[in-house]
Amino acid sequence: MASTPLSIMLKILTHRRDSNSPQSFFFFIPTALALVTSLLILFYISFISKFFTHSHQTHLTFTRSSDFSSFNSTSHKPVNISFLGSMQSFGTGGIGNVQSQRHMELNGKYVNDNAVFHDRDTFMNDYKEMNKSLKIYVYPHQKADPFSNVLLAVDFEPGGNYASESYFKKVLVTSHFTTKDPSSADLFFLPFSIARLRHDPRVGIDGIKDFIKSYIFNISHKYPYWNYSNGADHFYVACHSIGRFAMEKAIDVKINAIQVVCSSSYFVSAYIPHKDASLPQIWPRLGSEPNLAPYKRKKLGFFAGTINSPVREKLLEWWGNDSDIFVHFGRLERSYTEELLDSKFCLHVKGYEVNTARVADALFYGCVPVIIANHYDLPFADILDWKHFSVIVATLDIPLLKKILQGITQQEYLMLHSNVLKGRKHFQWHMSPVDFDAFYMVMYELWLRSSLRLQ
């Protein structure tokens, strides 16, 4: 005991108390406390200042943050980031930056082996395994169930802003992933639809929390599966942002279950990165994907939407009158489609939520997405390397937007554009699923999480 600082202090204390007057004892205690407090404050300040100087860079590193969940992917190894070295020299580089520049020098030329993937080979191997083995048990409901409108798949082709939610369920229930045998299931699907609950007059926005609570109560009493892991092998899928509050009376769902949601912001406490998964918000566009050559795109940047957030206000403030970056907050003169086809870069800017259908729209129309939405856990970011087919800009860098976009060389743009064409298939739904489409990608994210659980 003799040599630890604490024991020395105690010794001094007791010594003083024994030999001296109580006055010096009462002098010593406050002095020691003041010293310790100042040290703590100094430590806190140094910590906080580090935090501030780095927070501005998170946007380029955060797409890596979910690498975690693909525990066996080679994403732990350095990824050879192809050509973005020059873009990152805008001072927007994160941890990956140093590495990528080193690789560029090593290689001496731009490489594009992995195109849109972090590691294509690992993904392909895992995907085949997932496709063969993953089994889902969907809690069964009958047409006669009073809430069948919310619990069963819709009998029409889903459309609009929240289509992803309905599409997923519709495709899942007829896919080869479902099993009628719960004992062979890897995961259990809670089939309620948040968007449909919202429009059900018996439930509505105010009733969603109680509905979910009651639903979990019912299945956990009727079936034994929920109780086995308190919901850890259960999942639900939601695209409407109202889902963020829906689990407040069923806290086990939030804490344990896998939440596959469009509003995947790691700034929001309802979403737990790595456990939960990001669902792409996709407004299904009709017809086949347009294949417009990149050089036919006249405008540098394009955005259309309402001003409903400080980020969009900032965009308007800086680029509202610009002749290269077209920012529309009212009616468009031309159609949205024409604008997307005529622009090199299409801006996705955070509104109420980090997510909108604009990223998938940009990809569909062959426009390189520019993502201005801090803390957005981008869909499939553990599989796809977003830096290869999009430009991620921090909100703080909105004043530099034009400089960043103009700084992308023609060669770099052609690479981004060709990767957009390669990557866009992952952001589409089909009534009969097509390998590597949005449905299969979500299944893969679920498989990663279910295999994590078994490890």
Ligand SMILES: *[C@@H]1O[C@H](CO)[C@@H](O)[C@H](O)[C@H]1NC(C)=O
């Ligand atoms: C991880 O990957 C390696 C090499 O691809 C493979 O041999 C191994 O079986 C994988 N492990 C798991 C747990 O899937």
Ligand SMILES: *[C@@H]1O[C@H](CO)[C@@H](O)[C@H](O)[C@H]1NC(C)=O
């Ligand atoms: C990166 O590039 C180097 C040099 O071409 C190569 O040796 C290495 O295997 C590559 N790494 C990855 C992860 O692709």
Ligand SMILES: *[C@@H]1O[C@H](CO)[C@@H](O)[C@H](O)[C@H]1NC(C)=O
């Ligand atoms: C995945 O499974 C489906 C259905 O069995 C099959 O049609 C498809 O070819 C499989 N895809 C791959 C890449 O194995």
Ligand SMILES: *[C@@H]1O[C@H](CO)[C@@H](O)[C@H](O)[C@H]1NC(C)=O
């Ligand atoms: C749960 O079960 C009760 C009793 O059968 C039923 O009244 C209620 O509607 C069920 N709740 C949900 C959300 O299905």
Ligand SMILES: *[C@@H]1O[C@H](CO)[C@@H](O)[C@H](O)[C@H]1NC(C)=O
């Ligand atoms: C699950 O756990 C709850 C609460 O502990 C309990 O009331 C319920 O009976 C259990 N369900 C089954 C099917 O045993």
Ligand SMILES: *[C@@H]1O[C@H](CO)[C@@H](O)[C@H](O)[C@H]1NC(C)=O
């Ligand atoms: C755009 O220009 C108009 C007319 O010159 C001016 O009134 C307006 O404040 C400008 N808007 C922005 C966002 O700079």
